[in-house]
Amino acid sequence: GAVVSQHPSRVICKSGTSVKIECRSLDFQATTMFWYRQFPKQSLMLMATSNEGSKATYEQGVEKDKFLINHASLTLSTLTVTSAHPEDSSFYICSAPPNHGATGELFFGEGSRLTVL
Amino acid sequence: GENVEQHPSTLSVQEGDSAVIKCTYSDSASNYFPWYKQELGKRPQLIIDIRSNVGEKKDQRIAVTLNKTAKHFSLHITETQPEDSAVYFCAGGGGADGLTFGKGTHLIIQP
Numbered sequence: 001g002a003v004v005s006q007h008p009s010r011v012i013c014k015s016g017t018s019v020k021i022e023c024r025s026l027d028f029q030a031t032t033m034f035w036y037r038q039f040p041k042q043s044l045m046l047m048a049t050s051n052e053g054s055k056a057t058y059e060q061g062v063e064k065d066k067f068l069i070n071h072a073s074l075t076l077s078t079l080t081v082t083s084a085h086p087e088d089s090s091f092y093i094c095s096a097p098p099n100h101g102a103t104g105e106l107f108f109g110e111g112s113r114l115t116v117l
Numbered sequence: 118g119e120n121v122e123q124h125p126s127t128l129s130v131q132e133g134d135s136a137v138i139k140c141t142y143s144d145s146a147s148n149y150f151p152w153y154k155q156e157l158g159k160r161p162q163l164i165i166d167i168r169s170n171v172g173e174k175k176d177q178r179i180a181v182t183l184n185k186t187a188k189h190f191s192l193h194i195t196e197t198q199p200e201d202s203a204v205y206f207c208a209g210g211g212g213a214d215g216l217t218f219g220k221g222t223h224l225i226i227q228p
Contacts, residue, residue, distance in 0.1 A: 034215040043206060043220045044161070093160060095215070104149030104168075104211030108160040 002028045002098040006109025013084055014117055021079045021112045023094035030096035033077035034106065035069060038091040047092075050077050084116045119144040121209045123219025131227050136197055138222045140207035141189040149211030150183060152192045154203045155221075161206060165192070168211075194224075202226045 003026040013019050023033060031052050036044040048064075050056040050071035058064045066088075068080040077096075081088055093111040097104070120143040130136045142150070148169040153161035167174045167181045167190065174181050178197075183190040190209075194201055204223050210216040 032213075032215075044218045046215060046217070049215065091158075097215070104216075105151070105163070105166070106216055111158075111160045113158065 002026075002096075002107045004030070004094060004096050004107045004109040006094055006112060008112055009110055010113045010115075012115045012117065015085050016083055018080055018082045019084055019114060021081075021092055021094075021114075023077050023079075023096070023109045025075050025096050025107075028096075028098045029074040030077065030098075031074060032097060033071055034095045035067075035077075035079050036093045036095065038093065038111075044093065081114065084114070086116045089114055089116045118214060119147055119209050119217040121207060121217045121219045123207050123222060125222060126220065127223045127225070129225040129227055130197055132197055132199060134197055136192075136194045136201070136224055138192045138205055138207070138224070139189060140191070140209070140219050141187075142209040142217075143188065144209070145188065147209040147211055149216075150181070150190045150207065150209050151216070152181060153206045153208065153218075155206060156203050164205075197226050199226050199228065
């Protein structure tokens, strides 16, 4: 099946610093990447949708200047959490639909656990 | 957009018994309904899915049923085992908006 590789798996940073999370589709072209956030004991909440070569679409309540998304190629999408604060500590996970989303399926990256001190 | 409701939030069953988790959705345009199992700190794993042109699908001990008219779908796990303990999420969607997830069900299998 399709593989999405995400790293880092864990990152600890100081408040005010920026953190970049990368997601790569290893054996298919990901024209779209969905970025989710999951707080402890909660569900996956969609943050934004990135499309290769265009600006990301952010869900209501998600600050686009704080969560910078870049999808410059068909195999790489990045999420940068800028000026991170403790309340940004969460599990961030990317997912991409293979086959240009024709089937509805999503393949998930391994997830990145962000802890902001 | 899609709204997916999931019940119960916690389900405790005796080992060997069956477990049923139910979800409802709001968007009649949704045509893809997967179920994911998530263990602590790991990514969700697809365990079974169903499309809107099918009413039921089964894979060994796991089955999913879909009622398009009522806009609800259910996960059935039979002969539960300790390794079935996890958080299960339903989701709905299938279009350009991706998937909307339910709030999750913590399934506890009691020995």
